[in-house]
Amino acid sequence: MSKPVVAVVGRPNVGKSTLFNALAGERISIVQDTPGVTRDRIYAEVSWLDMTFTLIDTGGIEPESKDIILSQMREQAQIAIDTADVIIFMTDVHQGLVDADSKVADMLRRCGKPVTLVVNKVDSFEKYMTDVYEFYNLGIGDPIPISAASRLGIGDMLDEVTKHFAENAKEEEGDERPKVAIVGKPNVGKSSLINHLLGEERVIVSEIAGTTRDAVDTEITWQDREYIFIDTAGLRKKSKIKEELERFSIIRAVTAVERADVVVVVIDAIEGVTEQDAKIAGIAHERGKGIIIAVNKWDAIEKDDKTIYKHTDRIRQILSFMPYAEILFISAKTGQRTRKLFDMIDVVLENNSMRIATGVLNEIMTEAVAMQQPPSDKGKRLKLFYITQVAVKPPTFVIFVNNKELMHFSYTRYLENRIRDAFGFQGTSLKFIIRERKEG
Known part of the structure; x- marks a missing residue:
């Protein structure tokens, strides 16, 4: 919801x-x-x-x-x-x-x-x-x-x-179709991407009337699966002032992200990741959504065999707070790799609502603790008792420990990486809640 x-x-x-x-x-x-x-x-x-x-x-x-x-x-x-x-x-x-x-x-x-x-x-x-x-x-x-x-x-x-x-x-209940928000700052090609996805012969389109908001929701069917695309582009951009435009597009992004299951952040390959892209991606990260970074205008980039790696490294560096995000290089103009977007959305949707059995999680945790000792402070060592998954969208885990203060952010990140090694979880953030439980 x-x-x-x-x-x-x-x-x-x-x-x-x-x-x-x-x-x-x-x-x-x-x-x-x-x-x-x-x-x-x-x-x-x-x-x-x-x-x-x-x-x-x-x-x-x-x-x-x-x-x-x-x-x-x-x-x-x-x-x-x-x-x-x-x-x-x-x-x-x-x-x-x-x-x-x-x-x-x-x-x-x-x-x-x-x-x-x-x-x-x-x-x-x-x-x-x-x-x-x-x-x-x-x-x-x-x-x-x-x-x-x-x-x-x-x-x-x-x-x-x-x-x-x-x-x-x-109004929203009962609509089980995946909702995909296309976000990004003005002029990165959000509308052309949606138009291109609509332009495929096998895509059936109908504008959805009666949605409560004015954001344009578009229904797209791809290989017998229906998706709702939430487009934040092209809505009343009257302002000439850069700051206002930015604020405006961030407000739009917040609203679209809130409603979506998967967020596609469109960035301009020529320009690279800007501060505003990072802000918009940060909103999706904070809200625990599935995330795909679509690098548009890839056709306009001079390439050699290292170009894709260079660009990927740069994006990963700037968006270092979301190393799990999927990256796809596309061109909305030529249609290059735009169909791959659907496969990626499906994978991310699946990961964002994946559940892991408690027994398996505890095995991973025990193994992780054996490989890297939990931190200690003034002679007190952190003990991890139990881990269980309590929610999906995003997958949310509760870890019971003897002392919350000792559970450093870096150790939580270490456990997250072990869980990702085992299950992938590409494209989705994971949320960890640390609870204290007294021993004995």
């Missing part, structure tokens, strides 16, 4: 970042094993009761003039409408209802997506309630009073937001 996406929209200085930080807590810096992926605080994972969702801050520029503020807000609202399942529209009780709020409310009202209207900076419900009622005039439902800074009313707001998730879940 893909995680719902919630986007926050509102004027500058209404407290979007404060709310974002209050909801995301300190969990933003969870990329300790992802070198080179600096994290703009564009998105975060938030848990409420038994639900988890991805929160997106559509924010960005804080312009001076009223006209620019309105056009910026419209742009943000459009990103939210395009990508989110639920939109939080944030206003400010101190500034009251302003013209820009009403104009954006019109857009949100027409879009048909669920909107939760939030009135921020309500530090005292008694004092401000009459001012909060003014926001009923926006005509997008009951305003929910909160104070992001002192965390008042946030529970009520989250109850309201998560209420809408069940409706979306119903």
Whole structure:
């Protein structure tokens, strides 16, 4: 089941970042094993009761003039409408209802997506309630009073937001077809790749109507198996500003990755892996998806017998946090190796949902421990008692140990490599949870 996406929209200085930080807590810096992926605080994972969702801050520029503020807000609202399942529209009780709020409310009202209207900076419900009622005039439902800074009313707001998730879940349930997201920065050839896959005689195509989001979902049948391709290209790229475009394409990528089983990160062979490619790949890695790096425009590269190795080494170096990712050199223009993509997607799908029997896992672990002693500290040695797989997509393992502190990241990585030696798991990340169990 893909995680719902919630986007926050509102004027500058209404407290979007404060709310974002209050909801995301300190969990933003969870990329300790992802070198080179600096994290703009564009998105975060938030848990409420038994639900988890991805929160997106559509924010960005804080312009001076009223006209620019309105056009910026419209742009943000459009990103939210395009990508989110639920939109939080944030206003400010101190500034009251302003013209820009009403104009954006019109857009949100027409879009048909669920909107939760939030009135921020309500530090005292008694004092401000009459001012909060003014926001009923926006005509997008009951305003929910909160104070992001002192965390008042946030529970009520989250109850309201998560209420809408069940409706979306119903739509997606029952669709067992593998979902493949084609992501990458603008102009690397995402659309041409999809068009090429569609162009095969044996491919049957139908645009899927009625999908809740505006991302273009395309149904492709290859050798009697149906796939849903989620394309993030070509959607309203009005912005001329590079930073905004980048932010925009990262938000798109987050949303597409969230819904996908396998993510194909398209990079430009001529340009090589850029920082933005690394960011987008990092999102898929963090979300535990199956990953394929498709190096496009391979036809434009001068080659000798070492070219492919050189390029592979360079990609592996920059994307060192995901050594398991599959790499495929393609040309969407000439069609070179594009059919191989389907075989690779199938392999990655299988690995991402592979289950290993507990007995076999424990044999591998015992052998690994015998080959390389677990670390010790001040005379205490790490003991590993037991390992078992608790989930798939991504394959997730729990290891029971005597002392969590002693289980260094490098030893977990060592065990991961032993498991990969035995079962491959190409194209998918593995997740390890370390639990303490007292001896005796």
